[in-house]
């Protein structure tokens with residue numbers, strides 16, 4: 001299980017520095033807070049705070065309760081941390097993996113690949129083309145790789161992971 005520091009680093013990498021500040025503030029506060037309260041406490045613009053809150057809630061890290069203001073008639077959202085057990089962290093990891101798998105699938109879909117039958121080096125079409133479809137390492141003729149199978153495997157892993165995430169997000173613990 002990752003430490004809070006690791007979680008904060010993850011948040012900053014994926015959702016930016018404001019999301020990290022907002023999350024850290026809510027951890028220290030230990031109770032729910034409205035967006036205007038958070039923006040005042042951190043000296044950030046309300047819009048920036050809201051963007052961070054939405055990003056964090058998309059990752060299942062926060063949840064909110066909304067109350068209609070008697071004065072203005074508008075909704076006030078009270079946000080709180082949604083991670084109270086390891087499941088939340090595991091969910092995060094899965095989302096991270098899912099994102100990487102999707103990036104890999106994109107890469108596989110947008111490129112075609114060649115490989116050297118002698119040393120096994122893989123080249124993109126552009127790299128192979130630049131070298132006249134000859135391996136720059138050993139001079140062997142490059143062979144086209146059909147990556148349909150790779151794409152199918154990636155798609156299947158993405159499908160399974162998305163299904164798992166859907167199930168877990170529906171469960172009462174999340």
Ligand SMILES: [Zn+2]
Pocket residue numbers: 116117118119120121135136137138139140
């Ligand atoms: Zn070679």
